[in-house]
Amino acid sequence: MYEAKSKEIVLRKVREALAKSAPFLPPTPDFSTSVYGPLLEDLSVLFAETFIRNSGTFVYCENEEDFFDQLFAFKKERSIENMYVWEPVLKKILHAGGINFNGTEDDFISNAQASLTTCEALVARTGSILVSSANASGRRLSVYPGMHLVVAKLSQLVPDIKQALEFVQKKYGNRLPSMLSLVSGPSRTADIEKTLVMGAHGPKELILFLIDDHSD
Numbered sequence: 001m002y003e004a005k006s007k008e009i010v011l012r013k014v015r016e017a018l019a020k021s022a023p024f025l026p027p028t029p030d031f032s033t034s035v036y037g038p039l040l041e042d043l044s045v046l047f048a049e050t051f052i053r054n055s056g057t058f059v060y061c062e063n064e065e066d067f068f069d070q071l072f073a074f075k076k077e078r079s080i081e082n083m084y085v086w087e088p089v090l091k092k093i094l095h096a097g098g099i100n101f102n103g104t105e106d107d108f109i110s111n112a113q114a115s116l117t118t119c120e121a122l123v124a125r126t127g128s129i130l131v132s133s134a135n136a137s138g139r140r141l142s143v144y145p146g147m148h149l150v151v152a153k154l155s156q157l158v159p160d161i162k163q164a165l166e167f168v169q170k171k172y173g174n175r176l177p178s179m180l181s182l183v184s185g186p187s188r189t190a191d192i193e194k195t196l197v198m199g200a201h202g203p204k205e206l207i208l209f210l211i212d213d214h215s216d
Contacts, residue, residue: 034160036125043124043157044210050127054185057207067151067211068097071116074149074207075099082113084145087136090118108140114147120171120180121164122157122210128184129208130164132177139179148183148203153213 039046048058059074061067075083085091085101094101094116101116117137121130129150131142142148158164161182168180186206 133179
């Protein structure tokens with residue numbers, strides 16, 4: 001008897017609710033607008049500050065010739081004897097600049113001390129590097145070696161992830177790369193006992209050489 005009465009009360013409330021007019025619905029959100037406020041800082045400065053805060057090593061290069069000098073000095077300072085480079089265009093400019101590198105896949109697994117790759121874009125707000133599988137570096141060179149070196153140009157710098165993806169869409173059209181990844185500093189994890197471990201799932205160090213192509 002009690003259960004039947006309770007059921008009737010519930011059903012009566014449901015009928016009363018359905019009889020009322022629908023409540024005012026808020027307008028549909030505009031998902032095309034940014035959730036962030038306007039950027040008041042220079043993009044290059046914001047990127048460098050955020051990238052360094054993410055434990056990346058930032059190297060500013062005034063031009064391509066300065067990049068050769070900086071890379072040569074960095075390799076010497078860090079005793080890098082085996083730097084893998086697989087992208088044909090990158091090989092060509094490094095050869096012209098007199099920079100030694102390993103352009104083959106010989107003994108890659110055992111000797112992958114460092115790698116040098118290009119990237120798709122740089123995201124200023126998050127200090128991230130957008131890499132893809134579209135170039136000859138593929139997926140392995142940005143993940144396997146303990147030290148990942150990246151060379152990029154100032155013209156690849158965009159404010160947010162949205163613009164970075166639009167940048168890639170414009171470049172590749174309907175033939176998007178099978179892998180797009182945002183790299184925000186060296187690989188790290190603190191899953192075990194909240195102890196930070198660097199290089200757990202990828203490179204222990206991330207180094208960016210940013211060439212200022214706006215001064216050309």
